[in-house]
Structure formats: C-alpha cells, structure tokens
Amino acid sequence: MLYLIDAVGTCNLRCPSCPVGNMSDSFIDAPRPKGFMEPEKFKRIIDKILREEKNKFRVALYNWGEALLHPKISELTDYLAQKNISFDISTNLNVDCDLWEIIKSNPTLFRVSISGGYQTTYQKSHKGGDINLVLSNLYRLRYLLDRANGLNKKITTNIQVYYHLYRDNCDDDIARVYNLCAELGFSFTQGVAFLMPLEKIIYGLVPGEKFSPQDQETLDRMYIPLEAQRVLGKLGKSQRCVLKDAQTVINYDGSVPTCCAVFDPAFFIADDFLENDLEHLKELKEKSPICSPCMENGLHDVAIQNPISIWNTILREEQAKIPTKYISNLLTAPALSINSHHKTDGTTSS
Ligand code: SF4
Structure with a gap:
C-alpha cells in the first residue's frame, strides 16, 4: 500500500496540466483547503498507519502540493527515517531550501518533475518555474550525495528526473535533460503528459462541455489527444482500479480524497483520516460517486496509462510523424533514440 501524504496543500507553480493550475475555485464545488500539515x-x-496497516507500505510525500515548500519538511522526513519507513518525494525543484535537510533522511526516491531543458519550453508547462533554478538544484543534489558518501553516510536515494513528454519538447530540450542525468548519474524516466484531474476529463465527456482556452492549449500540446485517450480507456477496462486498491491519499488537513487523481472536495471520502479506521476508509472509497463514471469510461486505466505498450506505440508513431529529433521508449533502454525521419535543416525525410 502506498500512502500519499500531501504535506503541503498548494504549490508555487501553476502548471496548466495540473489541477492546482487549471481548477479555479469557481470550477469546483467548494474551495480546496490550502496550508501546511502540522508535524x-x-x-x-x-x-496510526503503523498501528493499523497489515501489509507492507511506503509513504509518498506528495500529491498535488509541493512538499519542499513546507517550512518543517525535515521534521517530517526525520520522523519517517526514525521509524524506518521507506518514503518518496516528488518535487518541481523550484525551491531555494536546504536540500541536505531532506537528503540526510535518505528518501528511497527523490523525483524531479521537468518538462523542458530550456526556459522557453519549460515555462509553458511548468508555469511560473525557472529551469535554471531546477538545473542548479540538480547539481547541488549531486554535490550533497558525493559529500554524504565522503562522510561515509549511507545515502542510497535514487534521484530520478521525470520528463513530461509534449509534442514540442522532444528536441534539444529533452536532450539537455537526458545528458545532464547521464552526467550526474541520475535516472531519467519519461511519461506522456496528460490533463488532470480526472473529474475534469469526466466533465469533458458531457457533449457541449467546453474546456478553458488554457486547457485547450495544453490538450493541443499533448501526444495523445483526449479522443484517443477515451478510445484507450475503452480498450483497457481493468476490472479493479489500482489507484483505489493500492493507494490512500491524505491531504495536508487530514481530509481523504477518493484517490490521487481527483481534486474537487466533492470527491473527498472523509474529513479526517485520524477519525476513520482503514477498513472503514476502504468501504468509503468503494462508495465514492466518481468511481462509476470513471470506470465505465476506463479512465482508471487512462490515469495510469494502461496498457503502457499501446501508449508507447502511439507516442513513438506521433514522434516519427512530427518529426521530433528523438524518439522515446517508455519500456526499455535506451530511453531515447535518434529519429531517422528528422533532418537537421527542419525538413522531413520521406
Ligand atoms: S475508479 Fe477512478 S475515481 Fe475511483 S479510485 Fe479509481 S481512478 Fe480514482
């Protein structure tokens, strides 16, 4: 089981593919609470998790919020380390904080979300972000890991850069990030960008329902358009939902959403994680009203890009058509290969 604890109920960026950047309070039933989780x-x-969880579990210190904004984040990570709990962090790394305070707790995974190697591209999807701050922090992370090793501190953290693939960021941008990961010894992984949250896609299924101009612009940059995602959803149709069965999300204020893919408080299943035992939360998840339309349309598979082999095939076909400089491979190494259709003079080979 994965417990996603959103220690911070907001973010410093306003990415248009993320609900923090695309769900204004007028779009949702009630304003979403914002703040920091008290240590x-x-x-x-x-x-409570240690007392009640019968299976092996780990903690992820993120969902829609930016965990590294928390002024006492190291108090949280220290506690996890003290309890010997494996934990992950995911961050946009647009932060000017003491990264050593987090690294010394030895997170299992430290994931950095990136969508471009140069500012012009990066700021389209990481709106409000500064790629130079991110890249300088990646160098700093390398320095901190080396220093820790020199001091014989056993830091085994996997620093992973997660590159969000858009139609216009798979040329020099992706190469810059990929090469930097190789230089710094960090892992590089990539995934097809898509619009979230889930309820926005469900509302979008209603005929005549319009997305905002910003949503439309974001959808136009995506490799797999919404219509194709719907077809993929119909193909998948897994009988159970992994996000429901294998994850529990806890917001900074203790409230519990149905799953990590929803944002609107209308789809919270409990006001306080501490007041509900895990068995009861399971029952509440089963009754969540958003799950029926989600599963009927196969969006629970879309949310995890299942089956990944089909997503990968469509992605590669699209990249060959554009043609981008590089072709992505989501399944096996190498993660990138040169696109033979791409000509340096900007023309396409036939
Ligand atoms: S069925 Fe859909 S809404 Fe329900 S838990 Fe799964 S992904 Fe979330």
Missing part, C-alpha cells in the same frame, strides 16, 4: 498531525497519521 504533530503528521506523526499521529504515521503512528
């Missing part, structure tokens, strides 16, 4: 509350949540 005492965090510790009580962890203690």
Whole structure:
C-alpha cells in the first residue's frame, strides 16, 4: 500500500496540466483547503498507519502540493527515517531550501518533475518555474550525495528526473535533460503528459462541455489527444482500479480524497483520516460517486496509462510523424533514440 501524504496543500507553480493550475475555485464545488500539515498531525497519521496497516507500505510525500515548500519538511522526513519507513518525494525543484535537510533522511526516491531543458519550453508547462533554478538544484543534489558518501553516510536515494513528454519538447530540450542525468548519474524516466484531474476529463465527456482556452492549449500540446485517450480507456477496462486498491491519499488537513487523481472536495471520502479506521476508509472509497463514471469510461486505466505498450506505440508513431529529433521508449533502454525521419535543416525525410 502506498500512502500519499500531501504535506503541503498548494504549490508555487501553476502548471496548466495540473489541477492546482487549471481548477479555479469557481470550477469546483467548494474551495480546496490550502496550508501546511502540522508535524504533530503528521506523526499521529504515521503512528496510526503503523498501528493499523497489515501489509507492507511506503509513504509518498506528495500529491498535488509541493512538499519542499513546507517550512518543517525535515521534521517530517526525520520522523519517517526514525521509524524506518521507506518514503518518496516528488518535487518541481523550484525551491531555494536546504536540500541536505531532506537528503540526510535518505528518501528511497527523490523525483524531479521537468518538462523542458530550456526556459522557453519549460515555462509553458511548468508555469511560473525557472529551469535554471531546477538545473542548479540538480547539481547541488549531486554535490550533497558525493559529500554524504565522503562522510561515509549511507545515502542510497535514487534521484530520478521525470520528463513530461509534449509534442514540442522532444528536441534539444529533452536532450539537455537526458545528458545532464547521464552526467550526474541520475535516472531519467519519461511519461506522456496528460490533463488532470480526472473529474475534469469526466466533465469533458458531457457533449457541449467546453474546456478553458488554457486547457485547450495544453490538450493541443499533448501526444495523445483526449479522443484517443477515451478510445484507450475503452480498450483497457481493468476490472479493479489500482489507484483505489493500492493507494490512500491524505491531504495536508487530514481530509481523504477518493484517490490521487481527483481534486474537487466533492470527491473527498472523509474529513479526517485520524477519525476513520482503514477498513472503514476502504468501504468509503468503494462508495465514492466518481468511481462509476470513471470506470465505465476506463479512465482508471487512462490515469495510469494502461496498457503502457499501446501508449508507447502511439507516442513513438506521433514522434516519427512530427518529426521530433528523438524518439522515446517508455519500456526499455535506451530511453531515447535518434529519429531517422528528422533532418537537421527542419525538413522531413520521406
Ligand atoms: S475508479 Fe477512478 S475515481 Fe475511483 S479510485 Fe479509481 S481512478 Fe480514482
């Protein structure tokens, strides 16, 4: 089981593919709460999981919020380390904080979300972000890991750069990030960007329902358009939902959404994780009203890009058509290969 604890209920960026950047309060039923999780509350949540969870579990310190904005983040990571709990962090790395304070707790995975190697491209999808700050922090992480090793501190963190693939960021941008990962010894992984949250896609299924101009612009940059995602959803149709069965999300204030893919408070299943035992939360998840339309349309498969082999095939066909400089491989190494259809003079080979 994965417990996603959104320690911070907001973000410093306004990415148009993310609900923090595309769900204005007028779009949703009630304003979403914003704030930082109190360390005492965090510790009580962890203690409760330790008491009640019967299966192996790990913690992810993120969902829609930016965990590294938390002024006491190291108090949270220290507590996880003290309890010997494996935990992951995901960040946009547009932060000017003491990264050593987090690294010293030895996260299992430290994921950095990136969507471009140069500012012109990066700021389209990481709106409000600065790629130079991100890249300088990646260098700093390398320095901190080397220093830790020199001091014989056993830091085994996997620093992973997660590159969000758009139609216009798979040329020099992706190469810059890919090469930097190789230089710094970090892992590079990539995934097809898509519009979230889930309820926005469900509302979008209603005939005549319009997306905002910003949503439309974001959808136009995507490799797999919404119509194709719907077809893929119909193909998948897994009987169970992995996000429901294998994850529990806890917001900074303790409230519990149906799953990591929803944002609107209308789809929260409980006001306080601490007041509900895990069995009861499971029952509440089963009754969530968003799951029926989601599963009927196969969006639970779309949310995890299942089956990944088909997503990968469509992605590669599109990249060959554009043609981008590089072709992505989501399944096996190497992650990138040169696109033989791409000509340096900008023309396409036939
Ligand atoms: S069925 Fe859909 S809404 Fe329900 S938990 Fe799964 S992904 Fe989330």
